Amino acid sequence: MPHKTIEKEIEAVTIRFAGDSGDGMQLTGDQFTDTSAMMGNDIATLPDFPAEIRAPQGTLPGVSSFQIQFSKHEVFTAGDAPDVLVVMNPAALRVNLNDLVKGGLLVINTDSFTEENLKKAGWKSNPLLDNSLKDYSLMQVPVSSLTKNALQQAKIKPTEVDRCKNFFALGLMFWVYGRTPDHTIKWINEKFAKKPEIAEANVMALKAGHNYGDITETLQSRYVVKKADIQPGVYRKITGNEATALGIVAAATITGKQILYGSYPITPASDILHQLSKRKNFNVKTFQAEDEIAACGAALGASFGGNIGITATSGPGVCLKSEMINLAVMAELPLVIINVQRAGPSTGMPTKTEQSDLLQAMFGRNGDSPVAIVAASTPTNCFDYIIEAIRIALKYMVPVFFMSDGYLANGSEPWKLPKISELPRIKVEHPKTSEGPFLPFVRNEQTLARPWAVPGTPGLEHRIGGIEKADKTGGVSYDPANHHRMTELRREKINRIADDIPPVQVFGEKKAKVLVLGWGGTYGSIHAAVAELQNEGKSVSACHLNYLNPFPKNLGEVLKNFPTILVPELNMGNLLFMIRAQFSAGADPSFGGEGIHAVGYNKVSGQPFKIKEIKEKIMALL
Amino acid sequence: MTPVQEIPTHLPYNKEDFVSGAEVRWCPGCGDYSILSVMQRTLAQFTTLRENHVFISGIGCSSRFPYYMNAYGFHTIHGRAPAIATGLKCTRPELTVWVVTGDGDGLSIGGNHLMHTMRRNVDLNIILVNNEIYGLTKGQYSPTSDKGKVTKSSPDGSIDYPINPLCIAIAAEATFIARTVDTDPRHMGQILARAAQHKGVSFVEIYQNCIIFNKDVHVPITGRENREDRALYLEDGKPLIFGKNKDKAIALNGFKTEIVDLASVKDQSKLLIHRENDPAPNYAYLLTQMEYPSMPVPFGVFRCIEKPTYDQMLNDQVRLSIEKKGKGNLEKILYTDDVWTIEDKRKN
Secondary structure, three states, rough: OOOOOEEEEEEEEEEEEEEOOOOHHHHHHHHHHHHHOOOOEEEEEEEEEEOOOOOOOOOHHHHEEEEEEEEEOOOOOOOOOOOOEEEOOOHHHHHHHHHHHOOEEEEEEHHHHHHHHHOOOOOOOOOOOOOOOOOOEEEEEEEHHHHHHHHHOOOOOOOHHHHHHHHHHHHHHHOOOOOHHHHHHHHHHOOOOOEEEHHHHHHHHHHHHHHHHHHOOOOOOOEEEEOOOOOEEEEEEEEEHHHHHHHHHHHHHHHHOEEEEOOOOOOOHHHHHHHHHHHHHEEEEEEEEHHHHHHHHHHHHHHOOEEEEEEOOOHHHHHHHHHHHHHHHHOOOOOOEEEEOOOOOOOOOOOOOOOOOOHHHHOOOOOOOEEEEOOOOOOOOHHHHHHHHHHHHHHHHHHEEEEEEEEHHHHHHEEEEEOOHHHHOOOOOOOOOOOOOOEEEEEOOOOOOOOOOOOOOOOOEEEEEOOEOOEOOOOOOOHHHHHHHHHHHHHHHEEEEEEEHHOOEEEEOOOOEEEEEEEEHHHHHHHHHHHHHHOOOEEEEEEEEEEEOOOOOOHHHHHOOOOOOEEEEEEOOOHHHHHHOOOHHHHOHHHHOOOEEEEEOOOOOOOOOOOHHHHHHHHOOO | OOOOOOOOOOOOHHHHHEOOOOOOOOOOOOOOOHHHHHHHHHOOOOOOOOOHEEEEEEEOOHHHHHHEEEEEEOOOOOOHHHHHHHHHHOOOOOOEEEEEEEEEHHHHHHHHHHHHHHHOOOOOOOEEOOOOEOOOOOEOOHHHOOOOEEEOOOOOOOOOOOOHHHHHHHHHOOOEEEEEEOOOOHHHHHHHHHHHOOOOOOOEEEEEEOOOOOOOOOOHOOOOOOHHHHHOOOOOOOEEEEOOOOOEEEEEOOEEEEEEEEHHHHOHHEOOOOOOOOOOOOHHHHHHOOOOOOOEEEEEEEEEEEHHHHHHHEEEEHEEEHHHHHOOOOHHHOOOOOOOEEHHHHHO
């Protein structure tokens, strides 16, 4: 007989699933997320996994985790600290225990707490026996053996049985939070359609986990997180990389142009390549090149041919592409470079997030070589800003960096789907004829873009290249005055983009004691921290940049109204460097005195900001 | 072998139509002048529209080539022309795309791209101008310079073993591989025409004379005095015969080629017969190993085989994808099966 449990309503929960990298924790987290989103909660996720495909089993480096916050309110991050921690082995406990809130629910697969596993994870004594978990609400579940019992009738090999244990754990957590397993059952049946016996076993494990919650008296209460009050509309769950890929596909449709996506596999950008390689019927071609350089080169070759060249990578790849990007600057051809940033320098920490490549995008080339830079700030707006990057590249005939990061790329949230009719329209015209000899460097008066005449157009045959060109005619030129003028034109062309982008918005009062200025993937933590402090009556506002070069035109005016500007960044001060340079008294006399007073808040641990961290930093400045 | 295209009676172009008018800035006496002139003359023999020819180059003396051709041109960065040309050809397969590179550009800094472009069989025409020296940077040894070569950067003699460009092409299984020389415009014209006609990657090495930094480097092989004995002109289906009096031939001895006196060969079937279309690369590789001074150096088409091209296969996949899934519908991939709807509460 199922025992009576009390149902308690709560506002929001953060759960972290942690186990060995072979335990299927990403999949488990993903399924919990899908179901929560479909049940109407707002969600945000943070997957965290090792770079090694299979680090040695049971060891600390092999631990993989997936954190999700779901709430009846709007959420901006995956949660500072988990309220619930589900661990599949002693290593996962050791890596994650410190993050669990005191009094939080700790669900442990006790079967894995063998002497050998404890040793591998560096536990001197068994934490299940030595009272070291007394601060938590402990739920000990022999997940492996319960899964084995439940699958006695399953038609799979004994070695495959243990691999179903993550579904048992998922089923149990579904029960605790009153979620239906239906969506996951459907997903399993589709995913393993060709292996029905595996599908059946996984469903059995999932149901067994769900029933276990129901029939045992381990838990006194179930929790209910009601539907969030979010904007009406049609939603789907999406990660930043998926949104980026869809934005590229949308851009092919909007522009009516062919896209060549050149890429060399690199974490965390490869998923975009995987997504796009399935989209050939959308006029999107993917080219997996021999290296980062060729990936960028092929994209530029496509642009030369009148198509949209896009290349994607992470920071180390940008190092290799920089010469090609510079060629695009000089040849004045459109090119979009996606940088899904990760912890650097060099190989750094491939699977960990950081936003330390902004100055690389700004300056990482020889010569005076300005490019436009836009950045996404949520997983979903990767869709909007990749389209925006493409729009700018085509209109101004310039390379544009689109900055994403590991956190945005892999994190997911509900996406209110745009109406196709509301997507931006982007029109491109290529010259067809010329009165007199064709002049490839005569410019559009408004944008300063040169004409994009494409091979195959009779009468417009011309030559471009990386060597300096004479203004208007495009002939090779070493003329000193011409080089100066062309350098100015290339800069002015980027500056004029500022007339074509929306002004930056202030969240909160336009005058306050502190302005928190951020860019890119830190939006969620900053926004949540500032919103909480505003509710407490504190004099703080926030401003988040999606356009980094050029800055929105009103940025200086916004900054002037705040005596202190806090710039939290997952780097050692990239944006801080840029705003100090541009809004110093010397660079912009309208600031007078000492210019802006900006202070950095820097974190480079491979992890996103916690809301708490930013709140504390703001409080120290108030 | 692809038969040489018949020359139509009314050609749309003459050589001058391919002259861009930009001042040519190679050193007087540079072998590149001859290559430029032969290229312009060769293109005038074809009906391919001028606007459909694109010349893409890297960095180096020969890479200035596009500026002098009245066609579309892109003078890019060091070694990367094959990558840029690949992107162009994949998206604009109807264009005739030429890559002009040199021994430094193509085999040193751009060796990686050259190799991968050839193995993919992208339908490009790659012209590698080989003068065994770095000219534009004023005289350092190149990857094709002989070991022991004394240059500005190797005053005690280069200790690099040289690379043979055609070996790289064969290792990458390029589908058209040929060699010609700047001092033989007639032969060069035939080879360029064949390269242009070939569907798939064409790789042509042109022996070229750098009059300033490596004067007469190829003269021992191609000089007027020497060439009949030291150069061997390949003809498909025929034995490899050379010598002032056409009295010497090449035969196979085990895995090696050897020179035989034609008069002394009783059984003509023992002679090596040139086969451009041998699908295995082994034979063409043997030819690349015929090097001066021990053997005569072959010129002409080493290899010409048919194989589906990268750009063709990519476009076939696109076509099949559209046939199978229909032309992409944005609505369908945005609004997938797993969407959910949040109702407007105000209405309730």
